[in-house]
Amino acid sequence: MTPAAYLRTRRAAAGLTLDAAACALAPRIADRRVAYALLRLWETDGVVGEAGDVARLRTLYPFDVDVYRQLAEEPADRHPTICTGCGCTQNDACIDDVSTACHWVADDLCSACEDSATRSSVAWMYRAIVHSTDGEGATA
Numbered sequence: 001m002t003p004a005a006y007l008r009t010r011r012a013a014a015g016l017t018l019d020a021a022a023c024a025l026a027p028r029i030a031d032r033r034v035a036y037a038l039l040r041l042w043e044t045d046g047v048v049g050e051a052g053d054v055a056r057l058r059t060l061y062p063f064d065v066d067v068y069r070q071l072a073e074e075p076a077d078r079h080p081t082i083c084t085g086c087g088c089t090q091n092d093a094c095i096d097d098v099s100t101a102c103h104w105v106a107d108d109l110c111s112a113c114e115d116s117a118t119r120s121s122v123a124w125m126y127r128a129i130v131h132s133t134d135g136e137g138a139t140a
């Protein structure tokens with residue numbers, strides 16, 4: 001994962017669009033264009049922000065500056081394990097409703113993301129059943 005992709009993933013996991021993040025970063029409308037440009041720049045693959053500056057984004061969404069620095073400076077085989085679904089690491093795990101931290105269910109997937117993937121596939125099955133029985137009702 002690139003440092004830029006790490007920021008993108010963490011922002012998306014927090015449910016923030018680039019616009020919303022820019023608004024939060026720049027309360028004054030006059031500064032918002034610059035905020036948006038900066039956020040987009042740091043989320044562009046190949047771009048690495050100065051860690052101290054990037055750390056300010058933690059007021060918007062949670063991420064680990066050490067992870068960011070490692071992704072920017074260390075070779076790939078020394079990168080920390082990062083969930084491709086939400087970007088969590090062992091340094092900032094997902095915490096669920098009952099304060100339980102997530103764990104790894106695969107090399108790059110955490111249990112919180114597996115749960116939400118399972119939930120959405122179950123929702124899909126319920127919808128499919130409703131549609132199927134609708135059809136049955138019509139013919140009966």
Ligand SMILES: [Zn+2]
Nearest residue numbers: 083086110113
């Ligand atoms: Zn995850």
Ligand SMILES: [Zn+2]
Nearest residue numbers: 088094102110
């Ligand atoms: Zn997680």
